[in-house]
Amino acid sequence: MSENGMETTIDGEVKSPDQVAASCAQEVVELRSAVDNIDAAVIHMLAERFRVTDMIGGLKARAGFAATDSRRESDQVARLRTLADECGLDADMAEAYLHLVADAAKRNHIRLACETNQPMWGAEGGC
Numbered sequence: 001m002s003e004n005g006m007e008t009t010i011d012g013e014v015k016s017p018d019q020v021a022a023s024c025a026q027e028v029v030e031l032r033s034a035v036d037n038i039d040a041a042v043i044h045m046l047a048e049r050f051r052v053t054d055m056i057g058g059l060k061a062r063a064g065f066a067a068t069d070s071r072r073e074s075d076q077v078a079r080l081r082t083l084a085d086e087c088g089l090d091a092d093m094a095e096a097y098l099h100l101v102a103d104a105a106k107r108n109h110i111r112l113a114c115e116t117n118q119p120m121w122g123a124e125g126g127c
């Protein structure tokens with residue numbers, strides 16, 4: 001553990017003479033394993049989400065559909081905001097998450113359509 005006034009770096013080296021600080025630092029180190037496991041699960045779930053949305057993008061390109069479906073996104077936002085409320089998460093964070101992933105999914109849709117010569121609405125700026 002080391003301090004520079006602005007930051008505290010808490011690592012496995014917990015050698016503080018202050019017993020309370022030492023035991024808090026130890027607990028932080030243990031809780032960080034749970035954080036690491038959760039982050040790994042989130043990354044795996046995100047990868048799976050993009051595999052699925054890429055399949056949707058392939059179908060949209062084949063059919064000549066636009067990348068964006070705003071009504072679907074509004075429904076998703078409403079659903080995720082409710083879910084967030086129910087489990088004590090900030091609903092704005094849930095909405096920000098949906099915009100982050102849906103915007104990335106749409107960029108992937110457009111790129112795939114361009115790469116396969118099936119230009120779709122939204123790619124007017126060029127492929």
Ligand SMILES: O=C(O)C(=O)C[C@]1(C(=O)O)C=C[C@@H](O)C=C1
Nearest residue numbers: 053056068069070072101102105
């Ligand atoms: O469901 C779709 O139509 C998708 O293309 C997926 C997705 C999403 O990432 O959830 C992305 C873009 C659309 O505007 C709506 C939803």
